[in-house]
Amino acid sequence: MHRRASAWAVHVFTASGAVFGLLALFAVFQDQPAMVFLWLAVALIVDGVDGTFARRADVANVLPGVDGSALDLVVDYLTYVVVPAVFMVRFGLLPDGFALALAGWVLLTSLYCFANTGMKSSDAYFVGFPAVWNVVALYLWLLDFDPWVNTGILLALGVLTFTRMKFLHPFRVRTLMPLNLAATAVWFVAGGWLVAVHPEQPSLAFVPWLAASGYVVGMCAWRSLRDLRG
Incomplete structure (x- = not known):
């Protein structure tokens, strides 16, 4: 019973990333960019340590009917892709008239990354750009490039998703x-x-x-x- 409770606790911990993603999304529409990155940072920390907890709790064997990897990917798509794409549109980081199309590019190329069974090399590098658009949004916001420069960056990173470049x-x-x-x-x-x-x-x-x-x-x-x- 204790092992099952521990395993469920790990899944809840992983799932909490979705709540932090929702809070980040609300912060976008409340025009609070610093709060967006605060909540995305919390979600990133959760994503960084939940795997360790899952292995220690032997989640895969204790709760074989719940796929923790799938849960993790769903949460990551929200926090790494959807929220940053909305952020870039909302805060004018992309050219007028092209912002939604570029946000769509971010969402579509990222789907390949999340569905790619070979997204990790044998020595644990990511293969192709790993859809860390939360990090990209942070750079574009802090560095304050021209929106057309940002466009080139988004297009290039999207293409790199389909390459064998290591990250x-x-x-x-x-x-x-x-x-x-x-x-x-x-x-x-x-x-x-x-x-x-x-x-x-x-x-x-x-x-x-x-x-x-x-x-x-x-x-x-x-x-x-x-x-x-x-």
Whole structure:
């Protein structure tokens, strides 16, 4: 009985991400961008640790009739894709007249990512752009690019969904894991600071945020080039 209760608790914890996604969506329509990213960050944390809890509770064997992986994907599609797409439209990050079409591009390309059974490599990298549009929306909002530049970024990332390019999973990739985790921590802390003080961009937060971003991009490029070299 205790094992079943623990397993159900893990599923409820995973499902709570949908509630945080709903709160983020409400914040979009209340024109509170900082709150949007707060709730998306909470959902991201839930998504980052629920797998560990599921393995410890042996959820797959204790509750074989409930597919935790499917539950996780449903929640992720809301928080990683739907909410960020609505955010980009609502806050004018996309060109007038094309915003809805571009949001549709985000939703459609992401469906392939979530349905792709080969979305992870044997060494835990994502294969193709992993539909982390919540992260993309954050960059576009903080960096304040021209909407047409944002259009090019969205189109390029959508195309990368269908490629074999490798993208770092900082909590799963074992190569240089301490550095991966450190860069991720710096990115979270500095990014949170930038969101809190937006539209200011203090160098004490902006420089380490971009440096951590550069590290992750470098890891993705290194792993992808390794494949090309055979």
